[in-house]
Amino acid sequence: MAGIRERARAETMGEIHRLAHAQLAEVGAAGLxxxxxxxxxxxxxxxxxxxxxxxxxxxxxxxxxxxDDVGVVAERADAGIADRADLAARWSAVARAVREWxxxxxxxxxxxxxxxxxxxxxxxxxxxxxxxxxxxxxxxxVEAEAQGRRPLVGPxxxxxxxxxxxALAERTGITVSPALFALGIAAWGQMLGCISIELFGHLHNxxxxxxxxxxxxxxxxxxxxxxx
Amino acid sequence: MAGIRERARAETMGEIHRLAHAQLAEVGAAGLxxxxxxxxxxxxxxxxxxxxxxxxxxxxxxxxxxxDDVGVVAERADAGIADRADLAARWSAVARAVREWxxxxxxxxxxxxxxxxxxxxxxxxxxxxxxxxxxxxxxxxVEAEAQGRRPLVGPxxxxxxxxxxxALAERTGITVSPALFALGIAAWGQMLGCISIELFGHLHNxxxxxxxxxxxxxxxxxxxxxxx
DNA sequence: TGTACATCAGTGAACGCGCGTTCACTGATGTAC
DNA sequence: TGTACATCAGTGAACGCGCGTTCACTGATGTAC
Numbered sequence: 001m002a003g004i005r006e007r008a009r010a011e012t013m014g015e016i017h018r019l020a021h022a023q024l025a026e027v028g029a030a031g032l033x034x035x036x037x038x039x040x041x042x043x044x045x046x047x048x049x050x051x052x053x054x055x056x057x058x059x060x061x062x063x064x065x066x067x068d069d070v071g072v073v074a075e076r077a078d079a080g081i082a083d084r085a086d087l088a089a090r091w092s093a094v095a096r097a098v099r100e101w102x103x104x105x106x107x108x109x110x111x112x113x114x115x116x117x118x119x120x121x122x123x124x125x126x127x128x129x130x131x132x133x134x135x136x137x138x139x140x141x142v143e144a145e146a147q148g149r150r151p152l153v154g155p156x157x158x159x160x161x162x163x164x165x166x167a168l169a170e171r172t173g174i175t176v177s178p179a180l181f182a183l184g185i186a187a188w189g190q191m192l193g194c195i196s197i198e199l200f201g202h203l204h205n206x207x208x209x210x211x212x213x214x215x216x217x218x219x220x221x222x223x224x225x226x227x228x
Numbered sequence: 229m230a231g232i233r234e235r236a237r238a239e240t241m242g243e244i245h246r247l248a249h250a251q252l253a254e255v256g257a258a259g260l261x262x263x264x265x266x267x268x269x270x271x272x273x274x275x276x277x278x279x280x281x282x283x284x285x286x287x288x289x290x291x292x293x294x295x296d297d298v299g300v301v302a303e304r305a306d307a308g309i310a311d312r313a314d315l316a317a318r319w320s321a322v323a324r325a326v327r328e329w330x331x332x333x334x335x336x337x338x339x340x341x342x343x344x345x346x347x348x349x350x351x352x353x354x355x356x357x358x359x360x361x362x363x364x365x366x367x368x369x370v371e372a373e374a375q376g377r378r379p380l381v382g383p384x385x386x387x388x389x390x391x392x393x394x395a396l397a398e399r400t401g402i403t404v405s406p407a408l409f410a411l412g413i414a415a416w417g418q419m420l421g422c423i424s425i426e427l428f429g430h431l432h433n434x435x436x437x438x439x440x441x442x443x444x445x446x447x448x449x450x451x452x453x454x455x456x
Numbered sequence: 457t458g459t460a461c462a463t464c465a466g467t468g469a470a471c472g473c474g475c476g477t478t479c480a481c482t483g484a485t486g487t488a489c
Numbered sequence: 490t491g492t493a494c495a496t497c498a499g500t501g502a503a504c505g506c507g508c509g510t511t512c513a514c515t516g517a518t519g520t521a522c
Contacts, residue, residue, distance in 0.1 A: 114343035118256040158440040186445035193421015212386040217414035220383040
């Protein structure tokens with residue numbers, strides 16, 4: 001029976017998680033408040049410090065979780081395509097999954113891909129989780145290039161960019177040419193950008209069915225990247 | 229000499245503008261505070277209400293200004309290309325100008341293209357200014373299509389998207405086909421997305437010279453759009 | 457098995473700070489006769 | 490040109506609310522002998 005205390009602690013910790021997510025959805029990252037969580041928990045405000053060292057630590061926790069969450073979503077979407085050689089289908093599936101995650105987890109999306117929270121500096125612990133979803137995309141680039149596929153339009157990279165991306169590839173052990181790497185990052189930027197403009201309301205009175213538009217342009221991006 | 233009052237009022241109004249922008253840069257849109265502006269102005273906090281009806285109105289003012297600002301920047305960049313037939317050069321110039329504006333006016337960029345401020349609902353007055361910068365891009369699409377240029381990869385649009393974009397074109401008097409329209413919006417999303425990931429820190433340890441990378445991928449996007 | 461001590465969850469008060477907005481007021485500027 | 494009245498910028502106090510964080514404390518749970 002070791003741990004009535006331990007179990008209670010784990011349970012409270014879980015509640016804090018739950019409430020933090022709920023808060024995020026209601027008031028956004030900037031409005032995340034330890035006092036409010038303590039209140040919802042039925043505790044006095046100072047008691048929360050038995051569980052969370054500070055507000056920034058709670059934010060870090062949420063950011064790491066969100067990065068991980070979207071990473072899992074991307075990985076699952078990719079794994080769901082049976083025909084592994086169909087890189088375009090895998091890309092489209094990942095893009096669609098990330099968009100759907102963003103729609104159903106808008107506050108988490110804002111937390112990691114939106115405007116950074118003022119006064120908060122992300123500690124190094126957040127770097128590794130951040131790469132999880134991008135790793136899925138990079139894997140597609142690696143496979144595409146290994147099979148001799150090339151982007152439709154090879155970008156005219158300035159020397160400095162070629163140097164930087166070559167160094168990055170070497171440093172991380174990723175075997176992708178600078179040209180495709182540059183376009184891959186841009187495609188990732190496009191995916192996030194298209195999700196952002198939808199989520200942040202810039203498609204109002206422009207496109208009423210964003211999912212259809214998004215899927216179509218992401219499929220086109222896959223062709224442009226040379227994934228077909 | 230009519231208007232020592234009038235002149236004082238205009239001057240104070242100008243100061244409020246200036247201080248609001250400074251505040252935006254320091255604490256971000258979420259932290260924008262009427263009290264702080266009054267303080268900086270050397271006024272008592274309630275006096276600010278002689279000039280600004282409410283905090284939300286100040287936000288609206290700043291948003292409208294920012295939209296207008298980036299619109300002017302885009303227009304000027306476009307106008308700066310002497311060879312009007314070189315649509316790709318015009319697109320690249322606009323993209324570069326918008327990115328540079330975003331870098332030098334980060335808080336304004338966040339205000340209009342970043343995470344929306346919680347609790348603030350944009351009034352209809354903000355819609356018209358928002359379209360100013362996009363109008364520049366759309367003009368490029370119109371000219372491209374008028375000259376018979378086509379995107380490298382025609383997107384396979386679902387029927388619903390074709391219908392929506394046809395209706396939008398008719399409603400606004402823009403003579404752009406749904407296919408190009410869809411890709412144009414996606415290119416605009418890419419531009420904003422690539423700027424966002426740079427500004428929000430997602431290129432740290434990835435690309436050290438974002439301007440070079442950005443220009444290269446935007447030039448490639450112009451080719452893909454069929455602007456060459 | 458029982459007792460003594462250590463651990464730790466939660467309390468309650470406090471510090472010092474912030475915010476938007478209202479309201480009755482003073483005193484200077486502007487205007488109409 | 491001078492006076493009476495209207496306008497309006499700015500004051501000062503207040504309402505009612507929020508926040509993060511610290512600190513001495515009580516009382517229950519866990520542990521070592």
